Amino acid sequence: MARSSISAQPTAKKRGNAHARKTARVAERGPKKRFQTRLLKWYREYGRDLPWRRTANPYRILVSEVMLQQTQVDRVIPKYHEFLEKYPTLSDLAAAEPEEVRKTWYPLGYNIRPYRLHSIACEAVERYGGNIPQKHDDLMSLKGIGRYTAGAVRSFAFNKDAPILDTNVMRVLHRIFVGEGNPKNQKAKLWVLAEETLPKGKGYDFNQALMDFGAMVCTARKPYCLLCPMREFCKAFPVQTK
Numbered sequence: 001m002a003r004s005s006i007s008a009q010p011t012a013k014k015r016g017n018a019h020a021r022k023t024a025r026v027a028e029r030g031p032k033k034r035f036q037t038r039l040l041k042w043y044r045e046y047g048r049d050l051p052w053r054r055t056a057n058p059y060r061i062l063v064s065e066v067m068l069q070q071t072q073v074d075r076v077i078p079k080y081h082e083f084l085e086k087y088p089t090l091s092d093l094a095a096a097e098p099e100e101v102r103k104t105w106y107p108l109g110y111n112i113r114p115y116r117l118h119s120i121a122c123e124a125v126e127r128y129g130g131n132i133p134q135k136h137d138d139l140m141s142l143k144g145i146g147r148y149t150a151g152a153v154r155s156f157a158f159n160k161d162a163p164i165l166d167t168n169v170m171r172v173l174h175r176i177f178v179g180e181g182n183p184k185n186q187k188a189k190l191w192v193l194a195e196e197t198l199p200k201g202k203g204y205d206f207n208q209a210l211m212d213f214g215a216m217v218c219t220a221r222k223p224y225c226l227l228c229p230m231r232e233f234c235k236a237f238p239v240q241t242k
Contacts, residue, residue: 031233035176036199036206038229043209046216048073051080053208058132058157059090065152066117070110073215079108091130094121116144134158147191152207161203163194168214169207173197175218179235 050073052064063083067076086104087093093101098118105114120142124132132153133139139150147165154162165173165187173193174183183190199206217224218239225231225238 031177032197034233035197035230036202039209039213040199040202040205042217042229043205043212047208047212048216051077052156056157056159058153059093060084061157062120062132062149062153063117065149065156066113067108069113071108075108079105089130090121090132091125093118094125094130120144132157134160136162155203155207159204161198161200162207163191163198164207164210165191165194166211168218169194169210171220172210172214172218175223175236175239176230176234 050064052061055061064076064080067080067083083104087096087101096118098115101118102111102114105111123142124130128138133142134154136150136154139145139153140147145153151162151164152166154160155164170183170187170190173190174186177193177197178186178189197206217228218230221241223239223241225234228234228237231237
């Protein structure tokens with residue numbers, strides 16, 4: 001009996017340790033799971049109706065993503081329609097003169113973008129028969145497409161679970177899960193978070209929700225902390241801005 005009692009103790013201890021480790025892992029995952037659930041719920045109710053969300057055309061999505069770099073949505077919408085009316089396909093854009101593309105782009109500014117977009121179109125026509133490739137490495141091989149744009153095109157055009165990290169997403173993830181330091185100096189960590197929080201099979205809605213949440217609630221200045229569904233586990237709550 002004594003031997004049986006002694007041998008049972010380590011087993012119980014091991015089980016207790018295993019349970020503790022499992023509980024710790026669940027607790028660690030807790031905020032991320034709640035973040036996913038609450039963000040998707042918020043998006044279903046408050047997500048913006050934007051023209052590039054009414055298409056799965058990779059070219060049109062690429063145009064919108066390049067236009068939205070450092071430019072407000074309300075300025076992009078009319079130019080997005082005008083640009084696609086003039087250059088309805090990737091091949092049409094590739095066949096145009098770069099200077100004409102720049103003039104069509106005006107007045108969005110940041111004028112390297114139209115040249116970059118034209119270059120992508122020319123390269124895609126030459127290498128991929130006028131199609132935007134689906135694979136991450138193929139997209140990244142096109143000069144002018146970086147990790148964010150590749151993820152956005154894969155997510156929004158091809159419905160892949162690809163992480164994204166633009167200014168809005170970086171701010172949201174940093175405030176909620178990190179809370180300290182400058183997010184610009186923590187991009188590697190934030191890319192990992194973007195991957196870890198991405199719910200399987202819901203990449204499109206989740207990524208759109210992240211961008212909307214950063215633009216509408218978790219804003220750079222005067223964020224709506226008291227109305228934020230993430231406030232109970234946000235590491236930066238209440239957010240202090242200058």
